[in-house]
Amino acid sequence: MPPRPSVGRSSFAVAMKDYTFIRPGIAVSISAATLVAALIIGLLLIQSLSHASTTVNRGASASQQLHGYSAAYEVWYQMATSNDPAYKRPEAMSQREAIRERLRTQLSRLSKTLPDSGDQEQVRTILQGLAATDAATSTAARQAMTVLLGTQDRNLFDAAETSQRGVLLAAVLLALTIVAAGLLIVPMAFLYIRYKRGATIEVKV
Helix, strand or coil: CCCCCCCCCCHHHHHHHHCCCCCHHHHHHHHHHHHHHHHHHHHHHHHHHHHHHHHHHHHHHHHHHHHHHHHHHHHHHHHHHCCCHHHHCHHHHHHHHHHHHHHHHHHHHHHHHCCCHHHHHHHHHHHHHHHCCCHHHHHHHHHHHHHHHHHHHHHHHHHHHHHHHHHHHHHHHHHHHHHHHHHHHHHHHHHHHHHHHHHHHHHHC
């Protein structure tokens, strides 16, 4: 059979003959592996930061609301238990009832947004405190409010830790990208551009 005609090598293939760092096939394999790892870590980073952002927004909002509810509860309790004649006037009693009803509505709405059944139970304890003014029930309501505030603060700390892990993932992602670029993409691009510039000079000459 007649010999097969030789196929001309592309300019990129010609340029790669000067790539002497490691074998091009090994370089391509390593770069591909690092880019796949970078893609996976990037997806994990997006998921982690998204979860942290959602937790922070929900926790900060709930914490702010609970601080307001705690202050309103103390005002209501003071008005309901005080012997000051000023709190016995009709307008004061009407204001006291308005505070209680508003707190009931707000706490009931908050309970529906809390995913944890334990937190929902704490809200029910606070609602019981709004229905009675005895010392035991009021103490339990205050403790429940403190527990809820602690839960939301803990959620914020957890979100902060997640953000810190996100920074670590971002550093790993950057390192993998640098490895892939420094090992293959940048050297090959440099060699190819140098080859093309040399070929252009030869043509002009």
